Amino acid sequence: MVQSLNHSVPAFDIKQQYNSIEAEVSAAVLEVLASGRYIGGPLVAGFEQQLAAYTGVTECVACNSGTDALFLALRAFDIGAGDEVITTPFTFIATAEVISAVGAKPVFVDIDATTFNLDLEQVATAITPKTKAVIPVHLFGQPVDMTALLSIAQAHNLVVIEDCAQSTGANWAGQKVGSIGHIGCFSFYPTKNLGACGDGGAITTNNPEIAAKLRVLKEHGQKNRYHYEEMGINSRLDAIQAAILQIKLRYLDIWNNQRQRVATRYHQFLNQVSGITTPQELPGGMGVWNQYTIRVQDHKRDSIRTLLQECGVNTMIYYPHPLHLQPVYENLGYKEGQLPVAEQACQEVLSLPMFPELSEEQQDMVIYSLKDCLG
Numbered sequence: 007m008v009q010s011l012n013h014s015v016p017a018f019d020i021k022q023q024y025n026s027i028e029a030e031v032s033a034a035v036l037e038v039l040a041s042g043r044y045i046g047g048p049l050v051a052g053f054e055q056q057l058a059a060y061t062g063v064t065e066c067v068a069c070n071s072g073t074d075a076l077f078l079a080l081r082a083f084d085i086g087a088g089d090e091v092i093t094t095p096f097t098f099i100a101t102a103e104v105i106s107a108v109g110a111k112p113v114f115v116d117i118d119a120t121t122f123n124l125d126l127e128q129v130a131t132a133i134t135p136k137t138k139a140v141i142p143v144h145l146f147g148q149p150v151d152m153t154a155l156l157s158i159a160q161a162h163n164l165v166v167i168e169d170c171a172q173s174t175g176a177n178w179a180g181q182k183v184g185s186i187g188h189i190g191c192f193s194f195y196p197t198k199n200l201g202a203c204g205d206g207g208a209i210t211t212n213n214p215e216i217a218a219k220l221r222v223l224k225e226h227g228q229k230n231r232y233h234y235e236e237m238g239i240n241s242r243l244d245a246i247q248a249a250i251l252q253i254k255l256r257y258l259d260i261w262n263n264q265r266q267r268v269a270t271r272y273h274q275f276l277n278q279v280s281g282i283t284t285p286q287e288l289p290g291g292m293g294v295w296n297q298y299t300i301r302v303q304d305h306k307r308d309s310i311r312t313l314l315q316e317c318g319v320n321t322m323i324y325y326p327h328p329l330h331l332q333p334v335y336e337n338l339g340y341k342e343g344q345l346p347v348a349e350q351a352c353q354e355v356l357s358l359p360m361f362p363e364l365s366e367e368q369q370d371m372v373i374y375s376l377k378d379c380l381g
């Protein structure tokens with residue numbers, strides 16, 4: 007057993023990143039506080055422009071969270087009662103929750119065993135006359151094969167809403183995620199690749215009409231002041247978060263490269279280890295490793311996780327249960343065994359410590375502890 011009780015490795019570490027930019031962030035936050043301008047204003051508009059430029063789109067609308075971004079995207083394309091939206095059961099609940107929230111029906115299809123992303127053949131077979139949209143999730147930072155997905159979507163006139171919550175900065179065939187489908191939805195929850203010091207989200211698109219609609223919907227459905235034509239919500243990114251995100255966006259590529267370096271090293275030392283499968287990247291894409299998620303075979307995932315914890319290596323399980331079998335979706339009538347690849351993934355996945363500042367010493371501890379625990 008590798009014993010290193012006094013140096014445990016966290017699954018993620020947000021404080022270390024903050025410490026590295028503390029002076030810049032504190033100055034910017036204090037400036038916002040002194041300005042008296044806390045909602046909207048030039049910092050939010052500036053961040054929207056910067057994220058649009060970074061993503062390679064013409065329009066960006068900031069909002070309160072990734073969940074709101076997805077909700078607003080569906081609403082902007084008038085998706086609601088009577089419509090079906092295809093998505094993955096192996097994602098965070100928000101992806102599906104918003105489909106239900108707008109009154110539409112989530113249709114879950116199985117995932118690809120190697121990428122954990124939507125199985126595109128199954129997307130094609132799940133399309134019905136009621137299908138209006140598909141929400142691909144670039145899970146763990148790995149982009150979906152957008153070339154293949156777009157050709158399916160175009161043939162059936164589907165709206166493609168990219169869930170980029172875990173993949174800010176990733177690209178497929180040289181294009182940044184969030185610029186490939188009709189609309190991209192981002193989360194700035196603190197553990198995402200671009201994380202705020204609180205909640206935040208944004209929506210990207212090249213469609214100015216959709217962007218204008220989003221701006222109305224996110225402000226109570228108000229087109230002209232105190233005049234409401236449709237039901238909206240209140241969803242704002244505040245100026246403090248915008249100021250912090252402007253700073254962090256400048257470091258994002260560096261941090262994503264550091265994540266890539268960690269992933270490459272994990273791969274190098276864990277790829278050949280028996281009893282586990284390491285994540286593989288599709289050749290057409292470049293992921294950003296929000297998570298480095300291995301599979302542990304032979305029903306050993308939970309015991310390996312406990313052993314690792316005893317060695318001081320903290321891991322996470324994303325996700326322990328597939329969405330189609332959640333009690334909240336009982337009414338949809340899915341049965342166990344219906345989406346077997348996603349269900350098996352939930353039994354086997356283990357996300358290793360992954361953050362840009364993870365040192366080589368910490369990586370070694372993860373690698374050697376894991377090898378040790380696997381016997």
Ligand SMILES: *Cc1c(COP(=O)(O)O)cnc(C)c1O
Nearest residue numbers: 071072073098100101171193195
């Ligand atoms: C985090 C996340 C969301 C929701 O983002 P919030 O900002 O927490 O609302 C949506 N989809 C996926 C895949 C996520 O990981």
